[in-house]
Amino acid sequence: MTNVSTQDRRRSTRYQGSLEVEFCANDGTYRGVSNSSSVSGLFIETDNCLSPKSIVFMKVHLPDGSISTLKGRVRRIQKMSHSMFEASERACKDGIAIEIIERDANYIKFFMALLRGIHNRKPSNGSR
Numbered sequence: 001m002t003n004v005s006t007q008d009r010r011r012s013t014r015y016q017g018s019l020e021v022e023f024c025a026n027d028g029t030y031r032g033v034s035n036s037s038s039v040s041g042l043f044i045e046t047d048n049c050l051s052p053k054s055i056v057f058m059k060v061h062l063p064d065g066s067i068s069t070l071k072g073r074v075r076r077i078q079k080m081s082h083s084m085f086e087a088s089e090r091a092c093k094d095g096i097a098i099e100i101i102e103r104d105a106n107y108i109k110f111f112m113a114l115l116r117g118i119h120n121r122k123p124s125n126g127s128r
Contacts (some may be wrong), residue, residue: 013115014038020061025054027076032095034060039111041075045095050074056098062110062124071102 006097020035021044032046050056051074058070078094100107 013111015111015114016026017044017063021058021064023056025050025056039100041072041097042097043095043097044079048094049077049079052076056096058098059105064107064110066106066110068107068110069104070100072098072100075099075103 015037016035018068019037019042021032021042023030023032023044025086028048030046031047032044032048034042034044036043037060044058054074056072056074058072060068062068074096076097078097080094
């Protein structure tokens, strides 16, 4: 497995639609929604905060109705503070960024189809 810089990861094709995610970590099972995913990672909007570097097992509900099983690692948590008093709370308000370390054929197939769709689009009027 090669290391990819943060900048390169951000350049990868992203799926911006909503995907329901069930995930397990630290003897707990949680639910969330991903509105930003790529072949190498996803961001799960959830109130369940996990520690960075935690291993996470996920079931992602893909748009075609199939379910993808993934294994990942928490890379960062994103907390939203609405006041100075909430800034010290441990609760994760926004979600967790996950680096995918194992992906199944359904997930790969989903992104391959996404890439084919992007590369097969005809230029819109006014484009070269």
